[in-house]
Amino acid sequence: MSASAYSSIAAKFSSAINVFMSSRRLGSVIPLDASDIVLIVTKEAVIIPSRRAYSVVSVTEAVIIGVIQGILEWLPVSSEGNLSLFLVSFLGLEVTETLGLAVFLHIGTGFAALIYYRRIVYNILVGSTEQDRDMRLRLIVMTGLTGLVGLPIYLLLNVSVILGESLLVLTALALIVTGLMQRNRPNTGKRDQTSLNWPETIILGLLQGLAIIPGLSRSGITTTMLLIRDYKGNEAFNISFLMSIPASFAAGFGLLLIESFQPTSEALIAVIVSAIIGYITIDALLKIAEKTSFWKICVALGGATLFAYIPNFL
Numbered sequence: 001m002s003a004s005a006y007s008s009i010a011a012k013f014s015s016a017i018n019v020f021m022s023s024r025r026l027g028s029v030i031p032l033d034a035s036d037i038v039l040i041v042t043k044e045a046v047i048i049p050s051r052r053a054y055s056v057v058s059v060t061e062a063v064i065i066g067v068i069q070g071i072l073e074w075l076p077v078s079s080e081g082n083l084s085l086f087l088v089s090f091l092g093l094e095v096t097e098t099l100g101l102a103v104f105l106h107i108g109t110g111f112a113a114l115i116y117y118r119r120i121v122y123n124i125l126v127g128s129t130e131q132d133r134d135m136r137l138r139l140i141v142m143t144g145l146t147g148l149v150g151l152p153i154y155l156l157l158n159v160s161v162i163l164g165e166s167l168l169v170l171t172a173l174a175l176i177v178t179g180l181m182q183r184n185r186p187n188t189g190k191r192d193q194t195s196l197n198w199p200e201t202i203i204l205g206l207l208q209g210l211a212i213i214p215g216l217s218r219s220g221i222t223t224t225m226l227l228i229r230d231y232k233g234n235e236a237f238n239i240s241f242l243m244s245i246p247a248s249f250a251a252g253f254g255l256l257l258i259e260s261f262q263p264t265s266e267a268l269i270a271v272i273v274s275a276i277i278g279y280i281t282i283d284a285l286l287k288i289a290e291k292t293s294f295w296k297i298c299v300a301l302g303g304a305t306l307f308a309y310i311p312n313f314l
Contacts, residue, residue, distance in 0.1 A: 066273025076220030110248025112278030149209025179298025
């Protein structure tokens, strides 16, 4: 290979670095040809596949992203699906570039739940009571099952968004029907987390893993299952939110290891904002649940989900 060829390769590599440093899009892919970056081995040129490079969004966009994640994480709509829609429609990212960022932002809402439930989490970690030790074991099992189901789906994600949205609409309909059936029953929604059994524990872990499917809400599907099983509204939310803590950290930090995701300062700002907003919205949602009848919670959550997704099927 001639000296001029070496010079050309070096120039292209330098140009690629400049493109990366000047780009303002988080998750954008540098448009390089396969021959742009090469490794010289003896007299042959060995192609190194180009890697996805995550550049930055503006601070304002990062704040907006964090607010969206912090609000949607606890509602019965898919935070990943709606956040991806925002990233694609308003920030111009490719669809394939958004899932990693959406998963990473769960670290923020994971911290929100951790801070909100800090006393409960501490007691569970140290095993203050037999009930705390039992819940610790259940959370470990649920998180393991979540990873067992969710990781293969994430790594082989060819699942249609339509499938996720279809499943979520079915859960919404189940919520509405359950609420209407329980409307005139006075003794509904009486269970709390002390009555959580092992079949329910296993099902919750599996359902949480399915939430990696675009359009399927983690909080929506787990809360639905608990409400149908006659848990109090605030207890259903409490269990669902506690479940989210280890799962969120496992998903976010696992992304850093598996996908070599390199968060920028703006991505970290989005995480911090999502933690702050997430903390506020947890408290607001639980206060509403404590003051609202069981059947109204079911109908309201189901109706909110349908309102968000039915237009997609028209």
